[in-house]
Amino acid sequence: MLVNRRGVLAAGALAVASSLLLGACGGSSDDDAADDSSKSSESTLTMWVDAERAPALKDAVASFKKDKDVEVKLVIKDFQSARDDFITQVPTGKGPDMIVGPHDWLGKFVQNGVVAPLELGDKAGEFEDAAIQAMTYEGKTYGLPYAIENVALVRNTALLPEPTSTMDEVVAAGTKVVDAGKAKYPFLVGLDPKQGDPYHLYGIQTSYGVPVFERNADGDYDPSKLGLGNPGGIEFAKDLAAWAKAGALNPSITADIAKETFNKGQSPYFLTGPWNVPDMQKAGLEIAIDPIPTGGSEPATPFIGVNGFFISAKATNALAASEFVLNYLSSEDAQDALFAQGGRPPALKASFEKAASDPIVAAFGAIGKSGSPMPAIPQMDAVWADWGATELDIIKGKAQPAQAWPKMVASVQTKVAG
Incomplete structure (x- = not known):
């Protein structure tokens, strides 16, 4: 695959929490299970976060303190275990007060009753509409996007200076570069050896x-x-x-291999996200960011992933x-720091405008629009395995497309129906 601080507390949040005392304490690790007598008199919050994002939050934490x-x-x-552990531990009272994660965890969170709605109020207008949409489930907003x-x-511009628009054109242009002895692969995308991508x-x-999934009249994904x-x-x-068959999709090339190969200048194209750009730049590549190539007659519409709290x-x-979430993690400082740490375009409009002075960030943002x-609906969990495995078998030549795709659809429909 998928990656916030000041002002007065929103009235909605105050209404939800007005009866609670700041002296309470949340816990998420063994040493947090100590009895009240061992705790400090000052209030404590806990947040589960991955190692990549933790450094970017230190200033916000210090300001709040x-x-x-x-x-x-x-x-x-x-990251791989955080969602399921959160779902398991929150009902027992041993989970954290907050968690950082992608919006597609939201359906499972709501289904299991482990997250609280978040009243953004006027702050919602400070964020990109797509980010707020992603953090909204069944009409309620649950997360603060960042x-x-x-x-x-x-595209490696030293190998191919001009863009192409269709996937057939991409494959043809990449193949010419390979045939000219300037590259090893016409196109790269990482494929999981068991589940494709x-x-x-x-x-x-x-x-x-x-x-x-198709969408209903309200714009929500319809699992039926x-x-x-x-x-x-x-x-x-x-x-x-x-x-x-043309060599553009290689089941032996994983995400790590694709990244390493592209950074060595061995392919003109790499279908990937902004998280890999810093290492491309460190490798000295001159790159351009092109829209997703089309295969059919309609526009290419990539998945958007929104990370938040x-x-x-x-x-x-x-x-x-x-x-902390509404008034500290929503600030430009916090969102700027998270962008500097991970390179993912900010959800806060003011922070994105600054980040978009970099044409690479601007290009990813434009494509994201x-x-x-x-889909954050719980039924999405039933889709990935058959979908990815079928694509991989087709790419490997182990399955006939006209038979394998409908078989996959029937299997997914059965699983989604439960």
Whole structure:
């Protein structure tokens, strides 16, 4: 695949938490389980965060400590296990007060009743509309966004100075570079050896009129309408096979191999996100950011991933947690720091405007405006395995597109229906 501080506390948050005392304390690690007599008299919050983002939050934590005399413990948590551990631990009272994560965790969080709604009020207008949309589920907003990310086609301009627009043109241009002895691969995208990568390939797929789910009249994803079964699905599957046969999709190239290979100048194209750009620049590459190439007749619509902060439904310090998230993590300073740490375009408009002085950031942001938030509905968990495995088998030549794609759709429909 997927990546906030000042002013007066919003009235909605105060209403939700007005009866709570700042002297309560949330916990998330073994030493937090000590009895009240061992705790400091000052209030304490805990936040689960991955190692990459923790350094960017230190200034916000220090400001909150200085202003409110409330400590925020940043508990480093493995990203792969954070969602499920949060769902398991919050109901027991042992989870954190807050967690950092992508918006597509939201459906499971709401389904399990482990996150509290967040009243952004006028602050919502300070963020990109797509970011607020992603953090909204069944009409309620649950998270404060800080970054929007999506993939694009990164082009090595030393190998190919001019952009192309369709996937067939990309493959043809890349093949010419390979045939000229200037590169080893015409096109790169990382493929998981067991599950492929429907996330990265999704923008191309949507150009065939094949979203993963259709939307209802309110714009929400409708789990009863599986777009994977649309007529263009088989056409997309056939083109996957053709591009693989042409050497543009290689099942032996993982995400790490694709990154290393591109940074060595061995391919003109890499379908990836902004998280890989810093290492490209360190490698001395001159790059351009192109829109997702199309295969069908419709626009390419990549997934948008929105990262943000969620407050536990069982937070023992709900008032303090709300103030920290709404009034400290929403500031330009906090959002600027998170951008500087991870390179993901900020969700806060003011921070994005500054970051977009970099044409690479601006280009990713422009492409993201044409994207759609990854579905946060719980049924999405039932989609990935069959979808990715089928694409991988087609790319490997182990499955016939016209038979494999409808079989995959039927299997996913059964699983989604439960």
